[in-house]
Amino acid sequence: MTKYRINKTRFVDQTKTVSFTFDGKKYHGFEGDTLASALLSNGIHLIGRSFKYHRPRGIMSCGSEEPNAICQINDNTDLTEPNVRATEIELYEGLKASSQNCWPSLNFDIGGINNFISPFIPAGFYYKTFMWPKSFWKKIYEPLIRLSAGLGKSPTQPDPDIYDHKHEHCDVLVIGGGISGIISAKIAAKNNLKTILIEDKNILGGSTIYQNNKNFIIDNQKSNEWLMNEISELEKLDNLIIKTRTSLAAFHSYNYLLAKENISDHLPLDKKNSSIRQRLWKIRADKVIVAAGAIERPLIFNNNDRPGIILANSVKKYLDFYGVSTGLNNIIFTNNDSAYETAVSLFEKGISVKIVDIRKKSSSNIVKNAEDLGIKIYWNSTVVNTFGYKKIKSIEIMNLSEDGSNVTGNKHKIQCDCLSISGGWTPMVHMHTQSGGKLDFREIDQVFVPTEKCENHINVGSCNGDFELEEIVKNTNYKVKKFLNINEGGFDKISVLCSKESEKKNIWLLPNTISESKTKSFIDFQNDSTAKDIKLALREGFKSIEHVKRYTTTGMATDQGKLSNMHALGIIADTAGVKMGTLGTTTFRPPFTPLTFGAIVGRSVGKFFDIVRKTSIHEWHVQNNAKFENVGQWKRPWYYPINNENLHEAVQRESKAARDSAGILDASTLGKIDIQGSDASEFLNRVYTNAWSKLGIGKCRYGLMLNEDGMVYDDGVTTRLGENHYLMTTTTGGAANVLSKLEDYLQTEWPELDVYLTSVTDHYSTASICGPNSKKILNKLFPNKDFSDEAFPHMSYQDAIIDKIECRIMRISFTGELSYEINVESKYGKSLWENCIAAGEEYKITPYGTETMHLLRAEKGFIIVGQDTDGTMTPIDLQMDWIVSKKKYDFIGKRSLYRSDTMREDRKQLVGLLTDDPNEILEEGAQIVSELDKKPVEMIGHVTSSYFSPNLNKSIALAVVKGGKKMNGQKLFVPMENKNINVTVSDFIFFDKENKRINA
Amino acid sequence: MFVINCPYCGERDQSEFSCGGEAHIVRPKQPTELSDDEWAEYLFMRKNIKGVQFERWNHAHGCRKWFNMVRDTSNDKIHAVYKMGEEPPVI
């Protein structure tokens, strides 16, 4: 045993040694230790440096509230994990931890100089100083701040661990496995309710499990022994699930809760790899019982941050739970009775202990117990200073004045190697408020407690403001029975004896002889904000607690101000002379403790990040060397390079082939909606801008769909399959939204229409064959069919059979070429495609991808919704007036086309752009100006589509330009980084203006 | 994350639904006869109040039906759900 491991307990197995390293040096602890208890057992207190002043900091607590002892875990830079609290990590064989925020080393830290220049870095320092001169920010201030700031290092490689998500439902969820949680879970489970009990530590019992003080007796047993029996009985209950190492992350409305279970973090390195690391539980509970406990408050006095200054109850836990003494010469500094339990424990283990108490007296049993043992108590006293740079060595105390606002008498110096502090207790109301619960302020002991007005959750135990053992047990029993509507809880006849506190006193900021400006009384230890920072913020006019918090950064570190928020509020209230209850609190936001990104995303990583949709022809594209483009969730062939062709070369070849002979495109991804019903024609009339009533059966028509604001929303060809039957196509990316929009109108605005919509996008595969030889290829594929212009004209459809498979052939064109789209059931898509390729072989049929499709349609000036439009373009802006029916009384968006704003002549309008140098290709998104010398430069539009056209042998572009309709022939400029490109506005139909090729 | 009682399917998790904004805004029957201001009132003006609000919701990953909901935005309490076309309840 080491010098500081002075006690044997049932919680740490001292027969099982565990070795670990801290800052490269090897140490030993035992199974059951945390990193913090193992370090303390080796006499190590100094763990890190503070954020702003780089002051030495040590372990201050034993739980998730720890502000100082945050470590970097794992020395492998690929997989290292920063900001892990030493108090929360269970020791395992091979653990490698190191301190953070110190450079070059923990013991010699250059940033420590900030401590000595600290009068010059008050609250808001960064905001004030680094504003000027402006040019200094990027080159000098920011790199310097980045070098000295920061909390640990991020890993450089993807996280190799597996994370899991799981849904769970239960009747009752109990949060917290302390005494009140255990009582609650037992009452619920014994009454046939499916109950889950979650506890963030590895064992149940909270702080009562190591409460061996003789003043705390339940049913004639010491409270810890009574509780151990209860736990072993609890573990036998069938309908109770106990989840240890599971911490609540968030408590959302409707009792939806997220809890993170640590599955392998505590395992030795060689056993971790095969296991899931963490699991995020998504729990929907009928009723929730919050038994989250309370956190001990520090006291705020000068130099209250030295290593060796530890919360009193944590000192007790290290001693009675882990068997570790935090020092051999201990002083307790308190304002309440609970710290006396620590004093008695220390005394009983033979450790020297003295008590400094700001109260004038206390007559409770536990205080009497300490006095009877002969422990020296300095009543009505306060610590005014502490000494010792890397570890506390001594303190100075003084008497308090009558009203506690000042100090009197002489300074008295006392030697020590540990100062245990207790400023009372703060109920953990985070869960309650996260779920929407409100708080009341309780004057007598200055705590915020939950109000009772909640339907589906209650708070029990110390998180509800019940601090004494008797009221914890009895109130929990009473409240849970009432909440669950149960008559007999099993705890009705319980007898509880405990020490009861009658004298209470609280001073948020303890007085001192030296002026405030020369003291460092830390409130937020992790962010280094002090009492004087808060007062400065108030002097500078910040009044709201939320503003003070942000200005001073109090409560904004990784510990979320668990220790600091109440003191900040208290000091604001005292300074401003208002009642604390009127200030309100800052908002408690989830997560309660930091969550790993891994736990948040779970299995949704890599190929599971999003759904991938592939057409039935996909395999052929892969075998034929296609490069793919993501369009929504679809993988679409982008281009098919031959040999070493790049994108440009492949697209030039494909585009030329499609116009010279034949090309084939996989058009299966286009959205398809089957529309049926006696009002289908009327419905189309209302959703498209053009007229549909007179479209003959077997005919196709292009339609443009607007939003109610008049802006183009989607487009596509719709075919009339029968009297009351249409097949609508939409853009690939817009399919789902179009269906939703149509359903919305049908259900809410026009429920009288007899129309049925079915998404059939995935039901059909489509091969689109275009080019002057396409008709010959169709003739080969369908020898019995007449493809003459008379029998099968442009914009019409016919049924056909290929290989005994029914198909629909639409003669429609998005390229301006003679073109046919063959649709078959998806499962036959690949076979159809292969037939087409075989039939087209003699015409060198060329598969082309989306890039060539875009180029071909740009030559023809056909828009792509979402590329040439952006939700601010009306059909008039697109010069598509021809498709807007003047006769129809109404359609979606019609009225908006006559708003004064949509009728402005200087709106951005679609135009063609030709570069003066025909080989110069504009960049899509490039901005367009009319005057180069005008300052500031006025942007009058931007390029939406741009290609080099192999069929025209020059570069072409589509653009939107303010007032562009009337600018044909006008010279404009596209300024780029190194040059200005001269362009001329042109017609946006560049190729085959007369539409001759459609019928070629 | 609410539990929403779809009038057609029963209680389901909020992740199955999407919210469509304020309810009971009827598309004018004769839009062409409205002034710009009247049309803009229909098109753009939506309340977003703290308190009891009438909203449209869609069971997008379920029956795909639209329905109405009365929700208190200050505490997310759902007071009522009812089908499209039904009279709003008095809250």
Ligand SMILES: [Zn+2]
């Ligand atoms: Zn439904």
